[in-house]
Amino acid sequence: MINKKLGFLFIFLGIVTGFILFYVSSELRTEGEILGCYENIGCSNIEASLTLTHFAFGVVGFLLSLGLYLLFFYSGEADILNALKKQKDEEISQKEFGIIISVLDEYEARVLRLVKEQDGIGQRTLVIKTGLSKSKISDVIKSLESKNLVKKVKKAKNNYIHYLRSK
Numbered sequence: 001m002i003n004k005k006l007g008f009l010f011i012f013l014g015i016v017t018g019f020i021l022f023y024v025s026s027e028l029r030t031e032g033e034i035l036g037c038y039e040n041i042g043c044s045n046i047e048a049s050l051t052l053t054h055f056a057f058g059v060v061g062f063l064l065s066l067g068l069y070l071l072f073f074y075s076g077e078a079d080i081l082n083a084l085k086k087q088k089d090e091e092i093s094q095k096e097f098g099i100i101i102s103v104l105d106e107y108e109a110r111v112l113r114l115v116k117e118q119d120g121i122g123q124r125t126l127v128i129k130t131g132l133s134k135s136k137i138s139d140v141i142k143s144l145e146s147k148n149l150v151k152k153v154k155k156a157k158n159n160y161i162h163y164l165r166s167k
Helices: 002-035 044-073 076-103 106-117 123-130 134-146
Strands: 150-155 158-163
Touching: 002 044, 076 106, 106 123, 106 134, 106 158, 123 134, 123 158, 134 150
Parallel strands: none
Antiparallel strands: 150 158
16 A cells, blocks of 8 residues: 555656756746757756756656555565465475374375375265275275264265365
């Protein structure tokens, strides 16, 4: 929110400064024409002032550009903090999953990895991917359900297994 306020402030300052510089530049040019400076070599002060005015127009352009950037393009600290929090939560989730896997037996770990990789995986697919029998998969799923790691959802004649810790 502060970036939008700063953006508006820089744009406002740029516009006001631009109008002032335009006025000063036109006055200097008029004065130079009256004095005949464009034909006279002795009017170096006015030419120097015009050069300074051109530099000031560059500063005004910078202020306007900075204001527009802050107003429309700068993502801000909140987005950066949210991205860091999401990354930290993912790391914690991965560490938690590693701890859970380390206390499971070989079959439970194999099934749980597949369920986490493909949430909502079919029980028949687990049989194919693990190479375990239907009854062994059923026993492993019951064991994982009792540990509140997965949930079996029956749809028609198929069972789908969901990982519960990712939420």
